[in-house]
């Protein structure tokens with residue numbers, strides 16, 4: 559039976575990337591039935607909201623979605639649809655693998671990190687207020703339940719994907735209560751995986767320096783929301799930037815797969831943007847539904863086309879458009895080239 563998936567095209571470069579991703583996934587060997595819906599500014603006039611109920615219902619029904627980026631107006635207008643989706647669907651885990659690829663310009667080689675970011679609390683709870691005219695207060699919320707839940711997710715991910723170590727990242731030397739609770743929760747969960755998955759912790763500032771100096775020492779990182787947001791962009795930078803950085807938002811009832819990058823409005827409609835990040839997010843979805851075989855085929859086809867360097871987009875030094883790049887990947891898949899022996903990172907990404 560075909561796998562039903564909600565496809566939110568997004569805006570800006572979103573629709574082009576969503577189409578490229580749909581074509582590649584249709585060639586992956588898994589049959590999909592796409593439920594195409596729209597969200598964002600373009601649906602405001604019709605539905606009075608950027609996130610209509612039928613979009614949420616479609617995701618709840620299918621339990622799976624792929625989402626193109628959606629523009630968030632700055633300073634005014636509606637709240638981020640991306641954040642609203644995560645909250646409405648309880649997508650508590652943000653998974654962002656960062657892996658070096660031959661053919662992608664970067665200062666580093668052999669980076670293979672997986673960032674697991676808590677998605678629901680910390681300073682992103684959005685509780686802030688003015689204290690008099692000249693001071694503002696923002697409340698950082700860390701709970702044992704959410705911290706243990708994200709730590710378990712990181713360890714389970716490590717076990718399921720053949721990874722060997724989880725590093726908890728915090729600032730518990732200064733925020734002894736909030737980050738102290740996060741660290742304590744990670745330690746509690748780590749004890750249940752002792753002997754199977756190694757555990758260590760790092761203070762976030764030291765972690766950033768270590769990642770820049772010796773990223774190869776690290777494997778899976780688990781972080782509260784704010785540090786996770788920052789460190790995952792740092793990790794994307796280590797492997798060549800936003801065009802190749804995939805992501806997933808996962809909860810108990812649904813999972814939404816999306817690139818780390820945004821809607822890049824200046825490239826909208828130009829058939830120019832790199833679809834790799836959204837296609838690799840699609841590969842994460844294939845793993846999520848237990849089709850690691852198809853995920854490996856897609857990842858290998860993307861790797862091959864990028865390594866060859868002929869039919870690639872501007873950001874990878876080529877002149878191909880989004881759709882030509884996707885066609886080259888589809889052709890690889892259809893040619894049935896056997897996927898290369900999966901590496902540890904291929905298994906995980």
Ligand code: NAD
Pocket residue numbers: 571626627628629630631640800801816817818819820821822823824830831832833835873
């Ligand atoms: P952005 O990621 O959209 O773009 C920054 C720059 O990165 C672009 O100008 C472009 O040079 C490059 N870039 C990004 N994606 C690329 C791709 N696939 N191929 C080639 N180059 C690419 O960041 P921004 O300009 O800060 O944000 C634009 C809009 O996107 C904002 O409204 C923001 O709120 C929104 N946004 C949405 C999401 C999401 O939907 N999850 C995430 C981040 C930002």
